[in-house]
């Protein structure tokens with residue numbers, strides 16, 4: 001399952017054809033079409049989204065595939081090959097989160113939620129079969145992939161045209177209001193707007209985005225995602241605390257969001273609390289690192305951006321204080337083995353690390369990381385090679 005067992009494992013998706021047959025077995029008819037939406041990795045720009053700042057995600061070749069057929073009875077019937085329970089629900093209904101669904105139906109809050117939000121824009125019912133090659137809850141955004149694949153399918157089936165930036169907002173609304181998860185706009189934007197060979201610079205305040213060339217393989221590099229196998233459950237309260245600290249700092253500094261801090265030295269000088277000073281330092285410098293990374297990528301100086309990853313990791317470790325032992329050991333071992341850079345990704349306290357390595361050294365880097373875990377008696381890490389891929393699309 002989940003991550004490829006070996007460094008550089010192939011990540012292609014071949015679900016398109018097979019899922020049509022599975023749909024027939026489940027619903028007794030052929031689907032009207034098959035749609036795919038990818039997961040994502042955020043290259044740089046961590047804990048900047050809720051500070052109205054900048055992020056730089058790219059789409060993976062892995063994601064969620066959905067085979068679907070239109071229904072005109074106002075019902076959504078949704079099944080997943082990764083979930084035990086089929087769920088049938090009216091498209092016309094209150095926010096799913098208010099209905100108190102039992103745990104085994106909870107997964108369907110995402111697709112049913114999308115159907116309920118999009119209903120206001122003219123879509124209707126459907127039968128859906130979902131399949132995925134994206135690990136769930138690993139920080140690669142399977143939830144947004146599920147929402148975006150469903151959203152595209154419903155729009156196409158019901159002949160509704162919504163531009164992609166707007167569709168991303170609607171999918172985000174489904175996750176916020178229907179599934180009850182207070183996520184930002186990055187994941188849905190990445191899944192819908194990314195293009196192969198590019199990362200997407202997204203301004204989380206304006207919602208505006210632009211394509212930035214990013215093709216590690218063409219530069220002789222490999223971007224590895226290392227699943228540290230440490231669960232981020234412990235970090236739950238810490239994430240909320242960081243958000244609150246950022247809000248408090250912004251209000252003490254008299255700005256709407258930390259995005260608006262223009263003079264870092266002056267801001268640090270005016271804050272008395274050393275904890276708030278560290279948080280501000282991270283957010284402000286991280287936004288600059290996103291801009292610097294975009295500049296390097298646009299200039300074709302791809303290997304140089306490894307330094308930005310390292311700086312981001314140190315800032316997340318020492319200023320924002322959200323790293324965890326496995327992440328620090330991964331970055332350390334990877335750099336010693338010749339990687340150009342690496343950083344923790346996601347909210348912190350568990351999850352994955354990305355490592356930028358010369359392609360010829362990627363295997364050695366992976367071995368060094370594995371050895372570092374072995375030495376400490378940790379569960380072995382898992383690796384996948386991340387290839388910047390196209391966003392959501394119809395497959396057939």
Ligand code: ADP
Nearest residue numbers: 080082083107132136137138139140141142143
């Ligand atoms: P992430 O988005 O980082 O993978 P989340 O916790 O946001 O983690 O979303 C994971 C949830 O999304 C799962 O617990 C499940 O409810 C839902 N989900 C994702 N992929 C699938 C799938 N293939 N089938 C059913 N539910 C899925």
Ligand code: MG
Nearest residue numbers: 141142143144
């Ligand atoms: Mg998610």
